[in-house]
Amino acid sequence: MKAVQFGKHGGRDVIEYDEFPDPEVGPEDVLVDVKAGALNHLDVWTRKGLGATGRLDLEMPHVPGSDMAGVVDAVGDDVTRFAPGDRVALLSGVSCGTCEFCRRGEPTLCVDYHVIGEHVQGVHAEQAAVHEDQLAPVPEGVDWATAAAAPLVFQTAWRMLLERGELESGESVLVLGASGGVGHAAVQIAADAGATVYATASTEEKMQHARECGADFVVNYEDEDFADAIREQTGDRGVDVVVDHVGAATWYSSLKSLARGGRLLTCGATTGPRPETHIGRIFWNQLDVRGSTMASHGSAERALEKVWDGTFEPRIRAELPMSETARAHERLENREGFGKVVVIPDSER
Known part of the structure; x- marks a missing residue:
């Protein structure tokens, strides 16, 4: 498959859109055909190797992206929440579920909290394999750019x-x-x-x-x-x-x-x-x-319900093919426009 990636930290010139190994689907994973992704400023910091608390130590090449939406292509044997054909969006914050903070209902304080696309491989690719707990359903009628741009922010x-x-x-x-x-x-x-x-x-x-x-x-x-x-x-x-x-x-x-x-x-x-x-x-x-950082999945879905019903509207400053992700980073860094920058797999355009 094709994926946005970089093999080292640096400027926008390190970004490539090239072949990348197809994702492996575990028993609790959902394989998503990505219809759209969206950038956040954390993508810029990740590209530079800077995390919220210090330097990032990433597996290279690294696929960025903490926002995406698409259609379920296949599910692992133990998946119960989704089926092929379902429309989904990513909830990129990952907690362990067992530490003292997770047990008391504060997953964003988790001692092992991390973000898909920032600390581990992301989703700006033609396909992404994601644990079923990291996905939210997207209703029919919500366009892909909106579904991809809304969740993280x-x-x-x-x-x-x-x-x-x-x-x-x-x-x-x-x-x-x-x-x-x-x-x-x-x-x-x-x-x-x-x-x-x-x-x-x-x-x-x-x-x-x-x-x-x-x-x-x-x-x-x-x-x-x-x-x-x-x-x-x-x-x-x-x-x-x-x-x-x-x-x-x-x-x-x-x-x-x-x-x-x-x-x-x-x-x-x-x-x-x-x-x-x-x-x-x-x-x-x-x-x-x-x-504050991110939200529990329950809170995230409550916020998204107000996006899906039109109360909130993610503004889109640009929609670009994933092959132009370097330009998408430039728009963020130069503060061009208002709202989110969306990137779409070239095969979907």
Whole structure:
């Protein structure tokens, strides 16, 4: 089969679309004919060899991709949840199921938690073999680009805001980077929860997209300091919650944007993981800093139900053949467009 792959870490030039061994299907695995995949910023970090907690040690060549959707082609002998012909999407977070955190219902805290495509072989290929527990059903009528683009970002934003962030109706939320995958999902989830939503973006086009997703007030962070703008808009109060997956470049301004007793939520750091901070502002204003990553499969499917019924809409900035995955990475790194970049096996185009 053909698969996106790289044989070493590096720049976009290491990405190839070439022959790769067909996947082996275990007794609890599902073989999926991939109809579409989607990129996340973690694909860029994985290509560079950088994981959330340090350097990655990957089997090479490595197939990236943590989002995909397709049709079940075959199932292992012990599979009970799916049958050939079913429509499915990937849930890429994998937990052990037996450690103390899994036993108490917190699989994303699992001591052996890992992500398909980041820590192990991914799914940007013509076919993928996946354990049946890592798949969610996709209803008829949902297009493949939507099904592929939704799972990782909507489950991440759902858990971050509603579970870790404990967001309540009537509160105020600032979402940084509203043009990205997690950002535009967070805007929609916060608005649906009844919050007043503030957002940041870098162009008028992206600002308009953020408004269409549900933002009540949008700041162009290229033109003004977003913390000062938020303070002005809220009568110097600040917001109850800030969603910051940008990291070093925005961290202090995120703290400055919070009201007393506010919560700063983070699930990533695209500009670097080691920001300068202000401990005095944290303790004096009694701020909470809460990390979050992915979601349990139950929470992920609850988020996806609202995608499938049209409440939430993954925005697609581009659909490209998998042979142009290097260009897809370029679009992410250069912040071109709004929403997700989808890649489709060349044989499906």
